[in-house]
Amino acid sequence: MSIIVTRALTRRYPGVTALDALDLELEPGIVGLVGANGAGKSTLIKILLGLLEPTSGAATMLGFNVATQRAELHQFVGYMPEHDCLPLDMTATEFVAHMAQVSGLPRYAACERTAETLRHVGLFEERYREMRGYSTGMKQRVKLAQALVHDPRIMLLDEPTNGLDPEGREDMLDLVRRVGTDFGISIIMSSHLLSEIERVCDHLVVIDAGRLVQSAPVSAFTVQTGILAVEVDEQADALARALADRGLRVSRRERLVLVAMDGKAPYDTIRDSVAELGVGLVRIQQRRQSLEDLFRPAEEPDGIAT
Amino acid sequence: MASRPESAGSIYDLGYRRYEGPRLGRGHAITALYVQSLRAAFGLGRGASSKVVPIALLIIALVPATIHLGIAAATSSSMDIVQPENYFAFIEIVLALFVAAVATELVGRDQRNHTLPLYFSRALKRSDYALAKLAALTSAMLVLTLLPETVLFVGNAFTTNASWEYLRDNVAAIPRIAASALVVSSLCAAVALAIAAQTPRRAYATGGTIALFVVSSTAGGIVAVTLGRYGALLSLLDIMRGATLWVFGADQEFDVAGELMFGASVGVTVAATVLVFLRYRRVAA
Helix, strand or coil: CCCEEEEEEEEEECCEEEEEEEEEEECCCEEEEECCCCCCHHHHHHHHCCCCCCCEEEEEECCEECCCCHHHHHHHEEEECCCCCCCCCCEHHHHHHHHHHHCCCCHHHHHHHHHHHHHHCCCCHHHHCEHHHCCHHHHHHHHHHHHHCCCCCEEEEECCCCCCCHHHHHHHHHHHHHHHHCCCCEEEEEECCHHHHHHHCCEEEEEECCEEEEEEEHHHHCCEEEEEEEEECCCHHHHHHHHHHCCCCEEEECCEEEEECCCCCCHHHHHHHHHHHCCCEEEEEEEECCHHHHHCCCCCCCCCCC | CCCCCHHHCCCCCCCCCCCCCCCCHHHHHHHHHHHHHHHHHCCCCCCHHHHHHHHHHHHHHCHHHHHHHHHHHHHCCCCCCCCHHHHHHHHHHHHHHHHHHHHHHHHHHHHHCCCHHHHHCCCCCHHHHHHHHHHHHHHHHHHHHHHHHHHHHHHHHHHCCCHHHHHHHHCCHHHHHHHHHHHHHHHHHHHHHHHHCCCCCHHHHHHHHHHHHHHHHHHHHHHHHHCCHHHHHHCHHHHHHHHHHHHHCCCCCCCCCHHHHHHHHHHHHHHHHHHHHHHHHHCCC
């Protein structure tokens, strides 16, 4: 069963179309939502949560209509916003237990699950202190805990690593990954850092200017390309010319000479050309496409097809 | 990883447990928010500094009853200094200050902290949030209005020599005390929330509410003197007094019919309540 289905989902602001007829169908799992700032990530998340009304189109989450069945749906949804959202004069325990009750959990269950959830996210004695004194990392953990405390079936995390130092970032990504895989909760996680998405997510949705660019498993984005990267210690330009003279399709990128494989790998030709020039060969490597490539201008402008 | 200290927040595998218990939905969510807000109105569950203003004002609201009972006890005779129908007139400024200070703690605070999206993405509708906050503030005002009246009533019964006769003679006052407290409390709560919900800024909300009570009172006074007696209808404090007197069947202080004062109170309460709900239909989350 699809966890999220959108049909021609559109949201317009005066002068701006934040979401433009978005059609999307997502299976359970950990889904990364990628796009530049203003691409429509937060708008999509807010419409799915019922915080914003779509201008037109419709969406369902967990089979519930996000506009008309909110009360039922929201019992099974967790949301971690990008911005600050914590009352700093409360303790983490009080706040998370209160939020659990507002999600519909009875008082005793709310207290019990609050203790467990705060432990899961790695808050211990601090949870009895006012949140005023918390570090950014601790606040992010509380934000995650309040989204998790009522055992939702799906969590929407808007830039969960925002403002964290590298170590806090690692911890948060580990947590998100664990929630998704070990706890079996579906996750939609937005980020503008592809490396994060690549680490944590199974599926990737790329949107740009409110339109769907691509929706596919992460593995599909990182397949091997038909390109060899050759690095030499000097005279890279001369090598590129020599290889082109031997009938290979070649381009330059920084210190690398990129060679199209066109069926069979031209290792011998490269070896011979390097030897003739008398330069040092550092490495020959088949290039693996990374998610970053999606957002780069095509790297082979001279007719090298990938 | 193994060398990382605990405080850095290593994740321990404690085994995640699914929640299979009941999910009680909207009604429970509203109740939870109501209870939390009512407690917050008196600073319960918050730091000591949050308790100072509401508790101090609650104590001040009890002063007229205390003085009355003190004199009655000292002279051991039944006194008519403070009557149930004019108690609110003694403490109307205290009521206005309390509701002005507390309303923004209940609603402005959630806007300041950006907590609204967390509420609106839970088992609550936007209107449920407004309802819970209105009910909580009205209840807090009922504490402030009913507690002194109760102290006065019970104290009067004990300071006379004939307690049972006092109770028997005054039992009819009980529903009137309750009704007038409800009218005054719901008017104050609705008006203050209608203002406090517009802004996350504490100073604007508190100042605006106090200003409305004071300015409407002044304006009502000026109009009453210059243009005619119905000027009293412009004053929130005056219509609260008038409605209370009407509920008790007592003589009006102003030359305006009691029904009109009562009607004006209900009208203002309804209008302010509508404003609160409209605000929460639109407020950005």
